[in-house]
Amino acid sequence: MPVDFTAIxxxxxxxxxxxxxxxxxxxxxxxxxxDEAYWLMRPPAGHDHFDARNIAIHxxxxxxxxxxxxxKDVFGEVRDFIGGDALVAHNAAFDLGVIRSASEVSAMPAPxxxxxxxxxxxxxxxxxPSYSLPYVAEAAGVPLVNHHDATEDARACxxxxxxxxxxxxxxxVAGVFAAMKLSMPHVDSWDPATDQxxxxxxxxxxxxxxxxxxxxxxxxxxRSGWSVEGPNPEPNAAADPAxxxxxxxVVFTGNLGLQRPEAKLRAAHHGARCASSVTRxxxxxxxxxxxxxxxxxxxxxxxxxxxxxxxxxRGQGIEVLSEGxxxxxxx
Numbered sequence: 001m002p003v004d005f006t007a008i009x010x011x012x013x014x015x016x017x018x019x020x021x022x023x024x025x026x027x028x029x030x031x032x033x034x035d036e037a038y039w040l041m042r043p044p045a046g047h048d049h050f051d052a053r054n055i056a057i058h059x060x061x062x063x064x065x066x067x068x069x070x071x072k073d074v075f076g077e078v079r080d081f082i083g084g085d086a087l088v089a090h091n092a093a094f095d096l097g098v099i100r101s102a103s104e105v106s107a108m109p110a111p112x113x114x115x116x117x118x119x120x121x122x123x124x125x126x127x128x129p130s131y132s133l134p135y136v137a138e139a140a141g142v143p144l145v146n147h148h149d150a151t152e153d154a155r156a157c158x159x160x161x162x163x164x165x166x167x168x169x170x171x172x173v174a175g176v177f178a179a180m181k182l183s184m185p186h187v188d189s190w191d192p193a194t195d196q197x198x199x200x201x202x203x204x205x206x207x208x209x210x211x212x213x214x215x216x217x218x219x220x221x222x223r224s225g226w227s228v229e230g231p232n233p234e235p236n237a238a239a240d241p242a243x244x245x246x247x248x249x250v251v252f253t254g255n256l257g258l259q260r261p262e263a264k265l266r267a268a269h270h271g272a273r274c275a276s277s278v279t280r281x282x283x284x285x286x287x288x289x290x291x292x293x294x295x296x297x298x299x300x301x302x303x304x305x306x307x308x309x310x311x312x313x314r315g316q317g318i319e320v321l322s323e324g325x326x327x328x329x330x331x
Contacts, residue, residue: 002030002031002171003028003030003031003161003162003165003170003171003172003173003175003176004028004029004030004085004086004172004173005028005085005086005087005088005116005158005161005173006025006026006027006028006081006082006083006085006086006087006088007025007026007028007087007088007089007154007155007157007158007161008023008024008025008026008078008082008087008088008089008095008154008157009023009024009025009089009090009095009150009151009153009154009157010022010023010094010095010098010099010150011023011054011057011058011060011148011150012043012054012098013043013047013048013049013050013051013054013060014043014047014049014050014051014054015051015053015054015327016047016101016200016204017094017097017098017101017102017200017328017331018043018044018047018098018100018101018102018104018105018200018201018204019043019044019047019048019049019102020041020043020071020098020102021040021041021042021043021050021058021060021064021065022038022039022040022041022058022060022150023038023039023041023074023078023150024036024037024038024149024150024151024152024153024154024155025037025038025078025081025082025154026151026154026155026157026158027081027085028158028161028162031162031165031166033155033158035081036151036154036155037077037078037081038150038151039068039074039077039078040060040064040065040068041065041068041069041070041071041073041074042065042066042068042069042070042071043065043070043071043102044070044071044072044102044105044106045070046105046208047102047105047204047208048062050062057148057324058148058149058150059148070106071102071106072106072108075099075102075103075108079111082113086113086114086115086116086172086173086174086184087113087114087115087116088115088116088117088118088157088158088161088173089115089116089117089118089157090117090118090119090133090136090153090156090157090160091117091119091244091325091328091329092115092116092117092118092119092120092185092242093117093240093242093243093244093270093328093329093331094328094329094331096113096115096187097198097200097331099111100187100190100198100201101198101200101201101204103190103192104190104192104197104198104201105201105204105205107192108192109189109190109191109192110189110190111189112186112187112188112189113186113187114173114174114184114185114186115184115185115186115187116161116173116176116177116184116185117185117242117244118136118157118160118161118164119131119136119244120242120244121161121164121176121180122136122139122160122164123244123317123319124180125164125167125168126139126140127317128319129318129319129320130319130320130321131319132321132322132325133147133153133156133157134147136160137156137159137160140159140160140163140164141159141163142155142156142159142160142163143156144156161173161176164176168180183241183242185240185242199331200331228259228260228261229260229261229276230259230260230261230264231261231264232264232273232274232275232276233264233265233268233274234268234273235247235268235271235272235273236268236269236270236271237271239269239270239271240270240271241271243270243271243329244329245267245270245271245272245284245329245330246270246271246272247271247272247273248271248272248273248283248284248319249272249273249274249275249281249282249283249284250264250267250272250273250274250275250282250283250284250285250286251274251275251276251277251278251282251284251285251286252264252274252285252286252288253285253286253287253288254287254288254323255288256286256288256323256326257323257327263286263326263330266330266331267286267326267330269330270329270330272284278318282318283317283318283319284318284319284320284321285318285319285320285321286321286322286323286326287320287321287322287323288323
């Protein structure tokens, strides 16, 4: 379809979303990729600690960015590349959060964007066991060889958006939302002179002040048992409806770095309804214990995940998220 937009993907140095170390962008005109760009960067000063988990995911090390410019020196070029386009990302809450938090800790303005999240849109256009990027790219017929390379991920996201536009017979990103009877999401600009920092940035700054970079961003404490399921908090009625967890019914299984009650609070903050067991109302299962989406194909699943796969075979639409995907969504 003749749709125009720019797709974006960030990789970060650590668990704080304001620590970008690379970004890939893909420009689409009339449904065809016409330009791409990639930048390595040093995260903002004071937030440039590299977590071993992040390095294992994307392969970028401190040495790789040693001579690279900081985010604040790169983002002007990224912004110019995007221009006035709608911004498209797979799990847009994360990538837009990177721009916002990195701008906040760099004391620089962040621009406003109309945007689309291909996780949210994919749920309404494909029936899949997981809506992680490799699964959706495969469903859209888009090649993805090197997942977590920012350029390849942005290109795959662009291909998914083009395929969804074709399915909806839409000639613009806004037209996709109109065809699906949804409002197109928008994120406001941020001005360091007048606006407060976001909750994610404020939390990171507090942790940094209390314990230094290693404590704030350098990995998590040892995994602890989930012997306490905890209460199921009410979903936040004021949450952003464009967030990928908004309106979902979420169940947790396996061990995450967070205690389960804290994970439920974070999900509920973004408008999710949490539950303690898999039922016909379940729409999302979050799996810890080192699970990755590829494990669905190999059969490495917990009993709850096996129950989900059974319900999926019966036609119930339930998405399976890894710990990393969930943590990106909740910041």
